[in-house]
Amino acid sequence: MKKILEYLDPKLADSSNRYFRGDFASNPLTGDEIYEAFLSWIADRGMELYPAQDEAVLEIANGSNVILATPTGSGKSTVAVAAHFAGLATGQRSYYTAPIKALVSEKFFDLVEIFGAENVGMVTGDSSINADAPIICCTAEILANVVLREGENADLTQVIMDEFHFYSDPQRGWAWQAPLLDLPQAQFLLMSATLGDTSRFEKEMTELTGRESRLVTSVTRPIPxxxxxxxxxxxxxxxxxxxxxxxxxxxxxxxxxxxxxxxxxxxxxxxxxxxxxxxxxxxxxxxxxxxxxxxxxxxxxxxxxxxxxxxxxxxxxxxxxxxxxxxxxxxxxxxxxxxxxxxxxxxxxxxxxxxxxxxxxxxxxxxxxxxxxxxxxxxxxxxxxxxxxxxxxEHDIENERLEKKAREKFKGDEKKINQSLRGKKKKxxxxxxxxSKKTFEQLVEAQPEPLTSSFDITHSMLLNILQREEDPFAVVKKFLTRNHEPVARQRALIRKALGIYRELVAGGVVERLPEPDEFGRSVRLTVSLQENFALNQPLSPFALASLSMLDQESESYALDAVSVIESTLENPRQVLNMQEKKVKSEALAEMKAEGMDYNERMNELDNITYPKPLEDLLEQAFETYRSGAPWMGEFELAPKSVVRDMYERAMDFGSYVQYYSLDRSEGILLRYLSDAYKALRQTVPLSALTEDLTDIIEWLGEMIRQTDSSLVDEWERLANGESIEDLRADSLEDLVEETAPAITANTRAFKVMVRNAMFRRVELFADERERILGDLDGELSGWDADRWADAMDDYFDDYDDIFTDAAARSPQLLQIDDEVAAHPGVWKVRQVLSDPEDNHDWAIRAEIDLAASDEAGAPVVKIVDVGN
CATH class of the missing domain: 3.40.50.300 (P-loop containing nucleotide triphosphate hydrolases)
Structure with missing residues (x-):
């Protein structure tokens, strides 16, 4: 496909960003030239603009703000492309925003295909790709924070806000409103199929930018x-x-x-x-x-x-x-x-x-x-x-059928019909x-409700504003008096902002200056905020400080470090709910076995929740930390154990999903694990890395890749400069052929997985769970439940217990013979059992089939022997 840039100037197809940011800025195309060039591109694709599209493109080319309120399927994405096109043609930068990362990512790939990879970037809270490009795809929160920090000095002009009805979202609406309050240099394109009355937006955009603002709408769908x-x-x-x-x-x-x-x-x-x-x-x-x-x-x-x-x-x-x-x-x-x-x-x-x-x-x-x-x-x-x-x-459908049957049977005799239906109708x-059908008819005819403002002010918003090189009081006043809230709500926000400001001053985060500086500021920050403050994990600085509290010589250091990082991540609610349900179920069974009465059991259950390692230590540290960083008060520390729990239980992704019945929440679990992996890689400094912690990080990353590599590899490969064409599956065949990398290629991570697979069997052996062991090893190894049970009987004739603590899962008790020259395609392993007398004379011996492991995406274990 020809790139749009070729219609501007053929030599631009291979040009650098610098070229057209500079050349077109000094010699921009006129509105008519932009409009005609875009129509040429549309014609070259064998397309023709709908009337509403044509009107919107013409208004954009001539410099107007546009509100595009047309039905779904009417080609709003094409108009967004025209806005990016206009930005390139005038040497300006454009931002595309959407409510969810998946949609941002989809548009990023679409725009790369049109404008070329060198001209399109993406910025999210996780990472950034080509962040200096003239076209940026991001979530609304990313753009909102740019507005707070830079305002009219931000390097952008075209602002395309897709799914603009999220303006009314109670939690996120502030991010959709902020650009409309302090980007006078912008040319806005607001898009949604369900906007309702837009007159306020038209008026205020014109007042802010000095541009005409046009509503382009159509009640006629191209596809009725x-x-x-x-x-x-x-x-x-x-x-x-x-x-x-x-x-x-x-x-x-x-x-x-x-x-x-x-x-x-x-x-x-x-x-x-x-x-x-x-x-x-x-x-x-x-x-x-x-x-x-x-x-x-x-x-x-x-x-x-x-x-x-x-x-x-x-x-x-x-x-x-x-x-x-x-x-x-x-x-x-x-x-x-x-x-x-x-x-x-x-x-x-x-x-x-x-x-x-x-x-x-x-x-x-x-x-x-x-x-x-x-x-x-x-x-x-x-x-x-x-x-x-x-x-x-459903009950209406069933009742209608009952009534129809009764009417056919009693041929219109209302008395008999009513008698036959009495007590039978479903409630x-x-x-x-x-x-009802009336509700349906009303919704079909109804216009979308008016968008309502959801503006707010928070510590992080105020701190972003304080980074500006201008008087922050004037800026805050602008946001608090120009927002779209009712007057009473604006007054409440002003009081809230004053409270936050006093808190920041009292905490020493903001200091008053004896006289205004060269930027007119009478106050300034006394701390340096991390880059992209409050966009990635806002509690990352706390995590970094907390890692220094841990003893690196402790056996539990690596897992404690994982718990510190996990406490700063957003809660995966569905996973934690199932953890709590599992813990309560096990506790209830124990209490019943002990003969505890019902009321006592219920009282005890009320106090049981999902695992929260280091909870007391972390909460005390957080109280101390936020006394010097009061803005942290708006963020919640959330101790939990998902990565740690999975590792301690020696489980892989599939067995963890099965253990907690997470079949319907696999994607949520994987997303959380991916966030944890990125946070561990980005937050833990080299000085805090130990061999054990590095093993856990490598294990976690490889497990994610083997489960579904798209949440990790795509970002890492893009960041390393791989082409978009190599990453995006353009066909179903490409997608099906995509496979995870060979699991045995990452030797370090694979050894951790083998260690976990073997120790999982130790734990099940210790708990005398021969049926589960039989399910694991019966088909491949011939070690069914009966054979495992016999081995358990023999072991417990010799010893009363098996230890499964940190020392028991030490690498020293697992011997791996990975000399494939001696035994091609196989690792031989010996997992020693930790007995009470430290004799270490019992072990589980197994072979790891490397080729089968690559195919399965997990260690394929064949038990050879269990004994002394």
Whole structure:
């Protein structure tokens, strides 16, 4: 594909950023030249702009702010490209922002294909790639912090804010508002299908920037939607939609469990043809589906059914998206994240409910939510229309059928009909929030609710402002009096800001100057804040300080260091909930065995939670630390044990998921482990690294790569300068062929995994869990439950106990013979058992099959002998 830059000047196709940041800045193209050049590019692609697109592009080329409020599927992304194009053509820098990292990443790759890798960068809280590029993709919070620190001195002009309805988000809305308050140099493009009344934004953008602000809207969708209310069951509705070629169908649920259950229930429906199933089998033959949810998904996709939600591993979501794009998945059961723009082509949206639990209560869908979801139906270039079907409540469907049957039987005799129905009608479930066909009709006709302001002021916002080379009081006043909150709320924010300021002064973080400095500042910071303050892990400085409290000579140092880092990470709520459930279940069983009465058991259970290593030490240290850094008060220390728990239990990813029943939260667990790995790599200084801690970090990174490398390798490879083309799977075949690196290639990490695999067997042996050991080793090694039980009997004839403490898992008790020259393709290992008398005469002997381990992505252990 020709790059857009070639239409500006052919020599720019190979130019550096410096060239067009300088040359075009001094000799920019006119608005007419920009408009004509962009139309040439559109024509070259065989496209034609819709009227609303054409109007928006013309306004952008002529320098106006634009609010693009057009339906989903009307090509807002093309208008965003035009804004970046205008920035390049005038030597200016453009920022694209979106609400979630996945969408930012998707747009980054799209823009790289259009403008070239050298001209596009991405900045997130995790890392940055080509951060000096003239086009930057980032989340709204990244841009908001640039605004706070730099304001009108920020090096940017074009600001494209996608999914702008997030302006009303209670937690994140401030980030969408901040650029509208203090970027007078900007040219804004605000985009969403569900904005409501925008007159305030038009007026205030013009006042701020001095540019005209235009609302470009269209009620006509390029792909019209047809709405239906169904009183058939979901299965019947799907069968009809499939038989009438209304696929692909996205079935919207409001919980991950409902999505998976619904997908499984549809297995009895003939979704895919014989040829399609054969093609799916062929394409996924070499794809690694892990145990647990992976096997469930494998069965589903082989029948033309997909699942898509945030709890899935990224590789599974990508597979579902690619199979859907290839036309091989006719039905996808997912959650309402559909409204934020997942990469799945959809003809029909089937909505299973018009109410949802929002984290606090169950309520009806808002008009904005309904239209965001419904608007995803209809594929440009494929469909002449999209279909939206809303299911009636299940009890209404069943009751309607009962009534229909009664009417047929009693032929209109109302008395007999009512008598036959008495006591038979199904009642709505407890807590049900009712909806009906009337609710559906109202939502279809309703306009999106007006966007409401969610501005706030925090310690970190104030500290970012204090980094400016100008009077911070004037800047803060601007933000607190120009924001879109009601006057009473503005006054409350002013009082809050004053309280934060006094706290910073009292803590010595801010000092008053005897007279204003050369920038007009009467106060200044006395501390240096880390780069990208409050964007990555805001508690990283505390973690760094806390590591120095630990004794590096202690046996527990490496795991304690992991606990320090884990305490600064965001809680993976679903994982911690299952940990707590497991701990309480085990404690309850023990209390029952001890004969404790019911009330005592319940009182004890109230005090039990998930593991929190070093909790008292860390909380005391945090209190001391934030007395000198009061802004830390807005962040919460969160002691927990996920990485440490996994390592201490000698588990890999799959066994950990199985142990805590995390099948539906694999993606959340993996994301947390990836965050922990990055934090360990970025936060722990060389002086705090020991051999044991380095082993854990290497083990963690390799385990993540073997599970799903996309959350680690992609960032590291991009940061190391690999081309985008080498990283992005352009076809389904490319994705399926992608494999994790050979696990045995990382010898250090593999040895840790072998050590964990062997010690896992020691722990199970000590707990006399012969059935689990038999499941592990029966098929490959012939060591079934009975054989393990016999070995246990022999051992406990000699000794009363087995130790499983830190000393017992010492590397000194594991002998690895990795001389492959002597025994090709095999490591021979001997795991010594730690007996009470320290005789160390019992051991588990095994062989590690290296080739099989590479294929499995984990050590493949063959037990040879257990004995003395």
């Amino acid at each position: 939607l047809h709405f239906y209310y169904s009183t058939d069951t979901v299965q019947e509705t799907v069968e009809e939609l499939v038989s009438t070629s209304q696929t692909p169908i996205y079935i919207v649920h409001f919980s991950q469990l409902q999505a998976i259950d619904a997908a499984t229930a549809l297995m009895s429906v003939n979704i895919a043809s014989k040829e399609e199933k054969a093609r799916i089998n062929q394409l996924t033959e070499n794809f690694r589906f892990s145990a647990g949810f992976g096997k469930t998904l494998q069965r589903l996709v082989k029948n033309g059914i997909g699942v898509h939600h945030a709890g899935m591993l990224p590789k599974y979501r990508r597979l579902v998206e690619q199979l859907a794009q290839a036309g091989l998945l006719k039905v996808i059961c997912g959650t309402d994240t559909l409204g934020v723009g997942i990469n799945v082509p959809i003809r029909t949206v089937l909505i299973t409910a018009l109410s949802k639990f929002d984290g606090q209560r169950t309520r009806r869908l808002k008009a904005r939510e309904f239209h965001q979801i419904a608007g995803r139906a209809g594929r440009a270039g494929f469909d002449t229309a999209g279909t939206v079907v809303v299911q009636a409540p 709505p479930p407890q807590g049900f929030v009712a909806w």
